[in-house]
Amino acid sequence: MRNGLMRVLMQEDLNFLLTNRLPRRWATNMVGRIAATRHPIVAKPALAAWRFFCDVDLSDAETTRFASLRDGFIRRLRAGARSFAAGARVVASPCDAIVGAHGRVEDGRVYQVKGFPYRLDELVPDAALAARFADGWFVTLRLTAGMYHRFHAPADLTVEAVTYQSGDCWNVNPIALKRVERLFCRNERAVIEARDADGRALLLVPVAAILVASIRLTFLDTERTLREQGPGRRACDVAVEKGAEMGWFEHGSTIVMFLPASARLRDGLREGAPIRAGEAIADW
Structure with missing residues (x-):
């Protein structure tokens, strides 16, 4: 049935x-x-x-x-349920997810699905920040409604700023991604700016969707949602170890991760395949 x-x-x-x-x-x-x-x-x-x-x-x-x-x-997992790939040069998946579009950022252009590009400087409201990843790498990670909804640091990082961008709440499933142009740029989202101990930059962009009641960031303030705190950029200086919890969605949604050109995504990534938090996804 x-x-x-x-x-x-x-x-x-x-x-x-x-x-x-x-x-x-x-x-x-x-x-x-x-x-x-x-x-x-x-x-x-x-x-x-x-x-x-x-x-x-x-x-x-x-x-x-x-x-x-x-x-x-927002359930927690039992101790030891996820282990994060070791090594300072290894970047892990921040969450359980289905791998979506991924690959090179082409002169600032990213794909939500084949044939549906969007501009990184539309997703990230700071043009100078977007320019730093204009020829880097991206990977789209979609959390379904039944998955574990917390996300974690993919490497040892210092979070330098968070920008909240208000927006719509289109569904982010593959059906909608094939029909709604620039969907991630329309939806409510956060831009998390971070660097590792060697100064290598990384962006995590959690994107809300229909039925996502909130995005909460553990390292900022879990009592108030980002929506309640209001739009704009908040500078910070917060160290998070690889595997440490960074926040959660209160329903399934998407995280888009961006890495600089000096990094490289793992060859085994396949669109539509499941991945678990902690599995190696890229290398510096």
């Missing part, structure tokens, strides 16, 4: 209609309220629907009992 229903819901026209043509911000706020509700009358059916529709794997979760849907989304 589940497989048949999912085949119907994943038909491109129907999926796009259901996930993008309804009032996106209203739906996002509504899901956020439902997810935060701890009363069993709301929480139990919400959790049951999540497990039914989202292919949730809780085999490595710290607990499988949740008081709310939000608790399920």
